[in-house]
């Protein structure tokens with residue numbers, strides 16, 4: 001056991017790069033490819049320093065050819081390599097999805113488990129900075145809906161490093177989604193609560209395990225990435241009103257840790273789900289139906305605070321209005337209170 | 343096909359408007375973003391891809407087009423939009439996210455749509471190509487006049503859509519012209535590091551269409567080559583592919599530190615700035631005087647300043663308007 005020495009606060013970007021570097025040092029099969037991941041260090045900083053250390057054979061800038069390099073990741077993984085491939089913005093999945101959901105996600109199954117596909121696909125999500133609807137989506141549910149891919153999405157640097165390490169060591173395809181506003185790149189704004197202590201040595205955060213990031217007894221707020229931070233902020237405001245909110249960070253969408261959610265909701269009897277992905281057919285519905293299916297007695301109808309079913313608009317007045325926020329979570333809670341007193 | 347003096351002046355004028363437009367946007371973009379650069383801040387938030395230096399591609403091609411012809415552009419669309427005759431006031435208002443913008447603020451700088459002049463663009467690399475091919479198909483099926491031009495970067499020539507659309511356009515002999523703006527860079531990755539051949543016009547041969555290369559970022563040379571390709575398309579003889587050597591005088595986007603550029607590259611590019619070159623050419627060959635030039639520059643600046651004032655003075659939409667226009 002290592003003794004916690006001094007605090008070492010890292011951004012998610014640096015935590016991801018550190019995890020990748022550490023795995024590359026111990027496993028020469030691990031390599032990275034994607035657009036601008038080389039000398040530039042990734043548009044979002046998560047491959048910074050890798051090219052300097054490992055060179056252009058193991059840290060490869062690709063042409064703007066996602067279909068080719070996504071398919072290549074599948075083939076290389078099947079042949080014994082462990083590729084980490086970057087899709088710069090998750091929104092670009094449209095030009096290469098076949099390699100992802102028909103190959104990466106299904107080859108293990110179709111080979112009866114004989115040909116595993118140990119790929120990590122890392123990709124940026126989220127908006128809030130006026131990049132409009134081709135560069136701001138989350139698309140959590142799009143990936144989580146299709147069987148055969150694990151899906152993780154950290155809300156802080158500690159989880160980012162541990163989930164990345166676990167993803168690289170996993171023998172299955174893992175979609176690693178990182179939210180741009182949490183990445184710690186100043187030019188995208190910085191969520192300070194995402195910058196936390198990160199141990200120097202390698203460690204895993206188990207894929208498929210949620211975390212209770214704030215304990216409470218009156219209401220459960222379930223979120224992922226940005227939704228966790230909105231939930232924590234809302235919980236602080238609610239605490240001032242004497243309401244004790246529990247915040248669950250799912251961390252993984254596939255596998256989904258329903259047990260942690262259920263245990264929390266059984267305790268609080270109230271549920272709000274926060275998701276920056278589109279509301280309909282999404283993660284929020286999955287969580288609420290998972291609770292409903294178990295017949296958990298609720299004190300009020302569950303609520304969701306998710307992105308409305310519209311393409312993400314450019315203008316900040318519209319975008320900020322549409323995004324989930326702590327205020328919307330509080331409003332959802334107030335709505336539940338009214339339902340109860342009626 | 344050599345441009346007439348009028349055509350040359352039209353090209354020069356639109357290069358001036360385009361450049362001053364980008365310079366104005368560049369300045370305004372930084373408002374609210376200092377000392378800390380945060381993309382979300384200021385009157386123009388979000389990503390901003392400027393076209394400084396790439397004006398010859400836009401004017402040399404669009405000089406041959408009328409409003410009913412179709413143009414699709416990219417994430418770097420301003421110069422092409424201006425040359426195609428997109429409503430400058432409403433485009434500027436769109437970039438500012440205002441209600442008077444082309445889409446009421448929904449699209450922003452990477453999603454400029456002006457149906458009145460058949461202009462559109464997409465922020466996804468190479469995805470303007472399919473729609474251009476489809477518009478050409480529509481004209482062919484309806485036996486209506488008009489050609490479609492798809493602008494793309496050299497980086498887009500490695501995208502699957504590039505190869506599929508070239509083949510489709512050729513096998514159906516569609517009235518479409520593909521124009522590659524080769525600025526040598528796709529963000530931080532050089533053309534030579536990402537493209538297996540030196541020049542993309544060579545790829546035309548694989549799809550049975552003429553390929554042209556235009557060196558030197560020269561608007562007059564672009565005019566000649568584009569004119570030939572567009573005429574060919576109008577005659578119903580099918581598509582062409584053109585690659586234009588051009589210069590990206592700006593970063594990939596605002597905020598780009600450009601550390602990937604070799605030492606001295608930027609200076610060398612600025613020394614070849616196409617705008618002073620064209621001015622000198624007009625002076626040498628068409629008796630263009632300093633006072634002619636000053637008057638034109640003043641007019642072009644005034645045009646842009648008007649658009650910017652229009653954008654600044656326009657109101658923001660109501661937030662709830664976000665819910666409108668998803669369907670019609």
Ligand SMILES: Cc1ncc(C[n+]2csc(CCOP(=O)(O)OP(=O)(O)O)c2C)c(N)n1
Pocket residue numbers: 035064066088092095417418465466467494495496497498499525527528529590594
């Ligand atoms: C399918 C897709 N992949 C990646 C990107 C991210 N991206 C935006 S611009 C760009 C570089 C484009 O280079 P090029 O086509 O040469 O155009 P330029 O920026 O030089 O004008 C990249 C990779 C994208 N928008 N779409």
Ligand SMILES: [Mg+2]
Pocket residue numbers: 495496497523524525526527528529
């Ligand atoms: Mg380019």
